[in-house]
Amino acid sequence: MIARHPAIRIAIAALLALASASAQEPLFDKPSRSASKPPAVEYLYPEQLTLPAGKPTKVALHFRVAPGLHINSHSPSEEELIATTLSIPEDSGVRLESAVYPPGTDFALPLDPKTKLNVYTGEFAIQARIVATAGNHLVEAHLRYQACDQNTCMPPKTITAAIDVVGN
Amino acid sequence: MKRNTLVLTAVLFILATFAWAGWANFEYRKQATERLLASAAQGELVPTAAGDAAQYLSPLQGKSAPAFTLEDLSGKKVSLADYKGKALLINFWATWCAPCKIETPWMVELRNQYSAQGFEILAVSMDDLDRGEPEKLSAEKKEIAAFVQKMKMPYPVLIGGDSISKPYGGLDDLPTSFFVDRNGTIVASQLGLTSKDEIEAKIKQSLAK
DSSP states (O other): OGGGSHHHHHHHHHHHHHHHHOOOSOSOOOOOHHHHSOOSEEEEEOSEEEEOTTSOEEEEEEEEEOTTOEEEOSSOSSTTSOOOEEEOOTTSSEEEEEEEOOOOEEEEETTEEEEEEEEEOSEEEEEEEEEEOSEEEEEEEEEEEOEEOSSOBOOOEEEEEEEEEEEO | OHHHHHHHHHHHHHHHHHHHHHHHHHHHHHHHHHHHHHHTOOOEEEOOSTTSOOEEEOTTTTSBOOOOEEEETTSOEEEGGGGTTSEEEEEEEOTTOHHHHHHHHHHHHHHHHHGGGTEEEEEEEOOOOOTTOHHHHHHHHHHHHHHHHHHTOOSOEEEOGGGGTTTTTOOOSBOEEEEEOTTSBEEEEEESOOOHHHHHHHHHHHHHO
């Protein structure tokens, strides 16, 4: 009855209009660059391994560098550059005995073609020699790297390669 | 009649309340936006003439360079304010950054060329520092010092740049440079490796005013 009154109708309309316009976010919400960037390197496989307990076993761990980016190889061309390095935390039930890294490829920045960097691009695999104790271990191996594109570099980063290791 | 007046008064009151709430909400969102932009004033790459590389446009351009005080390698405090009246290039770099290493000799040459006109470079290292571990910190400072010596950098080199990355737009990528005129205003910026000529043009821009 009251809602039929013109003034009340106006009030209800105003209420609805204001409610729809009153979202509580900032007027301009720009995602940060780091949040919008895909990771430079991702771990591919294996996700699961079954090994003889106590016996050193060779395992190839596969990674992929995002298109347009490169990371330093394990043997960078200059001492200041950060080498790509694999590690496995102590007390994880699995020990990294040794790691054989693939050779990098030569790469030069367009503005300095004379200086050759030694880098990984695309997919690469690290041949790890690991020893597992008996039992199930969720291992979080770490890959430290530093990525660049043709003109800029991103800070060094460490990613986790999660592997379910069963030592029999 | 009396009932109509009462209803109309109530409606006007409700509308006034809504209008106030709407205005307050708009102001809140406006302030939140300003805070967001100030805390993460990240730039963007904008295309220029056909065929040219995209130019980095920082939202800090045209604004006062954010103030800072950092240590140099000897532990001396150095403030941006110490260089009032000089044209400056604030260059964010790191020892692990290959493009930074390429542009550093250009920076050295340009600094020597323009220093007599009141130009200086402040090189802010973004290398990680383990301040809680004195031995590691000492080794990290030595690494930076070795780089500075190797590259014969004649201008002030400041460390701990991470602490001022936020007001300078996050500094997710290196090298990043800001060109500041004698009044302390950022007149140009640069993300990534560009040519020596482009750096020189921006230095001239900072000296022009």
